[in-house]
Amino acid sequence: xxxITKNHSGKKGRGRLRRLRNDFDAWILLxxxxxxxxxxxxxxxxxxxxxxxxxxxxxxxxxxxGLDNYVRVLTHTQFLxxxxxxxxxxxxxxxxxxxxxxxxxxxxxxxxxxxxxxRILSYIPAVIPGIAGMLMxxxxxxxxxxxxxxxxxxxLNLPQFEWLQxxxxxxxxxxxxKTWKGFPGAVLLYYAAVQSxxxxxxxxxxxxGAGPIKRAWHVTRPALEGMLLLNLxxxxxxxxxxxxxxxxxxxxxxxxxxxxxxxxxYQYGFNSGGRATGQAMALGVIIFLILIVFTLFYFIxxxxxxxxx
Amino acid sequence: MKKFENKETGILSRSDLSNVSGQMLYWFFFIVLALxxxxxxxxxxxxxxxxxxxxxxxYASFSFLPSDMSWHRxxxxxxxxxxxxxxxxxxxNTIILSIGSLVFKITICGLGGYVLSRLKPRGAxxxxxxxxxxxxxxxxxxxxxxxxxxxxxxxxxxxxxxVSLLDTYWPMWLNACADTFAVLLFKNNFDAIPISYIESAKxxxxxxxxxxxxxxxxxxxxxxxxxxxxxxxxxxxxxFTPLLVLDKRMVLPLKIYRLSMDPNIRMxxxxxxxxxxxxxxxxxxxxxxxxxxxxxxxxxxKG
Numbered sequence: 001x002x003x004i005t006k007n008h009s010g011k012k013g014r015g016r017l018r019r020l021r022n023d024f025d026a027w028i029l030l031x032x033x034x035x036x037x038x039x040x041x042x043x044x045x046x047x048x049x050x051x052x053x054x055x056x057x058x059x060x061x062x063x064x065x066g067l068d069n070y071v072r073v074l075t076h077t078q079f080l081x082x083x084x085x086x087x088x089x090x091x092x093x094x095x096x097x098x099x100x101x102x103x104x105x106x107x108x109x110x111x112x113x114x115x116x117x118x119r120i121l122s123y124i125p126a127v128i129p130g131i132a133g134m135l136m137x138x139x140x141x142x143x144x145x146x147x148x149x150x151x152x153x154x155x156l157n158l159p160q161f162e163w164l165q166x167x168x169x170x171x172x173x174x175x176x177x178k179t180w181k182g183f184p185g186a187v188l189l190y191y192a193a194v195q196s197x198x199x200x201x202x203x204x205x206x207x208x209g210a211g212p213i214k215r216a217w218h219v220t221r222p223a224l225e226g227m228l229l230l231n232l233x234x235x236x237x238x239x240x241x242x243x244x245x246x247x248x249x250x251x252x253x254x255x256x257x258x259x260x261x262x263x264x265x266y267q268y269g270f271n272s273g274g275r276a277t278g279q280a281m282a283l284g285v286i287i288f289l290i291l292i293v294f295t296l297f298y299f300i301x302x303x304x305x306x307x308x309x
Numbered sequence: 310m311k312k313f314e315n316k317e318t319g320i321l322s323r324s325d326l327s328n329v330s331g332q333m334l335y336w337f338f339f340i341v342l343a344l345x346x347x348x349x350x351x352x353x354x355x356x357x358x359x360x361x362x363x364x365x366x367x368y369a370s371f372s373f374l375p376s377d378m379s380w381h382r383x384x385x386x387x388x389x390x391x392x393x394x395x396x397x398x399x400x401x402n403t404i405i406l407s408i409g410s411l412v413f414k415i416t417i418c419g420l421g422g423y424v425l426s427r428l429k430p431r432g433a434x435x436x437x438x439x440x441x442x443x444x445x446x447x448x449x450x451x452x453x454x455x456x457x458x459x460x461x462x463x464x465x466x467x468x469x470x471x472v473s474l475l476d477t478y479w480p481m482w483l484n485a486c487a488d489t490f491a492v493l494l495f496k497n498n499f500d501a502i503p504i505s506y507i508e509s510a511k512x513x514x515x516x517x518x519x520x521x522x523x524x525x526x527x528x529x530x531x532x533x534x535x536x537x538x539x540x541x542x543x544x545x546x547x548x549f550t551p552l553l554v555l556d557k558r559m560v561l562p563l564k565i566y567r568l569s570m571d572p573n574i575r576m577x578x579x580x581x582x583x584x585x586x587x588x589x590x591x592x593x594x595x596x597x598x599x600x601x602x603x604x605x606x607x608x609x610x611k612g
Binding site: 022023024025026027029030032033034036037039040041042043044045047048049051059060061103104106107108109110111112113118119120121122123124125127128129130131132133135136137138139140144145146148151154155180184188197199202203206211212215216219220237241243244247248261262265266269270277280281283284285287288291292295296298299 | 312313315316317318319320321322324325331334335338339341342343345346348349350351352353355356359367368369371373417418420421423424425428429430431432433436439440443445446447448449450451452453454455456457458460462463465466467468483484486487489492516517518521542545546548549552553561562563565566569576580583586587590591593594598601602
């Protein structure tokens with residue numbers, strides 16, 4: 001009896017040992033990723049939340065001060081205007097940039113002449129490095145004779161315009177750049193979806209006597225709906241985080257007219273001589289809370305869309 | 310029109326294209342798309358043409374084309390600008406940055422995806438869940454703490470010592486590796502590799518690492534190439550992290566940003582700099598144009 005148990009446990013022990021060894025080997029390979037994610041993502045996310053309650057001396061936490069940083073951020077006279085500005089970025093990017101990629105993708109799919117040339121040429125904005133693109137557009141919008149747009153206006157005998165220097169236009173100007181930069185990627189996505197609609201569906205609709213517009217509405221649109229909804233939320237999330245463009249193109253100006261929450265965070269964190277680092281983290285938490293709502297919504301939506309197809 | 314006759318039925322069909330209103334609709338599509346292409350190309354084209362103008366010409370002339378487009382003029386403008394901009398070092402720095410990002414990302418995210426997909430040790434489920442959650446975490450909350458980690462790496466505040474990573478490429482390399490989207494992409498692709506391939510390699514005495522590099526990666530070439538192209542173009546446009554951490558070892562995007570504030574650089578020369586900075590990614594695009602424009606289905610990343 002004793003012998004049997006011993007034998008049994010020995011076998012089991014060896015199996016467990018092998019399993020342990022395998023697990024250990026696997027973990028060795030996984031460890032670099034886990035460590036990097038810990039240092040670059042998980043720990044800073046938690047510390048950002050913790051230190052937002054601390055008084056900071058440049059980049060050193062000094063002492064717990066409760067909600068002090070939050071009060072300072074929220075009562076700053078620029079907070080509300082900046083929040084509203086960020087909302088305007090989202091609004092204009094949806095008005096200007098949301099629908100054109102879908103239409104371009106649908107039209108592209110119908111093309112029989114120069115299709116490949118059109119696809120390649122229209123993809124160029126996505127290839128140009130972001131900062132080079134921003135600076136190109138900075139000079140396109142340049143006030144005075146030099147800017148491309150003013151050059152065109154002068155040729156048409158129209159008065160020149162100050163473009164990005166105009167507080168009413170500056171956000172729209174940046175959104176136009178963002179749309180230019182982002183549409184090729186969106187077209188690529190939609191194009192794949194449009195292509196996956198089977199020809200039989202169109203032919204069946206044709207036999208039923210549906211014209212081009214009806215076919216677009218009843219055959220093409222349903223195939224794109226899920227993706228459109230997801231992209232809508234994704235675009236809201238990404239535009240809400242706009243940072244590089246005001247940084248490189250306008251410096252948040254004129255008179256904070258193109259400021260965004262993320263750019264304000266950059267100013268607090270890296271352009272305040274180290275005096276507002278705590279406020280930067282408090283603002284980070286505020287942005288985080290706003291965005292996490294949209295992100296959760298996105299994931300729920302994603303599940304729903306996936307279940308449907 | 311012969312091309313119309315072979316057209317697959319879509320929103321427009323062959324029968325639509327045989328009458329005038331259908332053809333008008335088609336050519337309307339064509340013109341709209343042509344305009345889209347013009348808008349897509351004009352900013353870079355204008356920058357290029359302006360780079361060949363004289364400084365006076367930039368401010369005075371309202372012509373799109375430079376007045377002098379002789380071969381001699383083009384070569385002299387190119388060499389003058391290259392000499393004035395001194396982009397050589399930045400080019401080399403960016404090459405180092407991009408190759409490092411590529412190697413680290415493919416290795417670390419790839420191995421991570423491999424373990425999560427195939428080896429699944431105890432606790433992998435938790436790591437996988439964390440990776441998925443990480444994907445949805447907004448970055449703003451961690452911008453300052455991450456910068457603090459760079460100051461006292463690997464610790465986050467200065468009472469424990471640590472090394473400063475300022476003016477090294479490590480912050481960007483680490484950033485490239487902390488790409489949870491890539492991990493999931495790799496995992497999903499490795500899921501599709503038949504397990505028998507890996508098991509037979511192991512029976513032949515292959516270790517995990519050899520199996521990964523000899524079997525798993527070569528079988529997933531499309532995804533590896535896709536991620537490589539992505540990583541390279543990200544590295545050539547990386548701006549924000551370099552702005553925070555780099556000073557002497559400038560990379561190209563940072564360099565052209567700094568040059569825009571340099572009063573000694575003339576406008577036409579500066580425009581040439583923008584073109585130079587756009588050339589490497591453009592080259593990557595031209596070489597891998599087929600891979601980028603289609604072929605791979607990356608829409609299937611699921612949490």
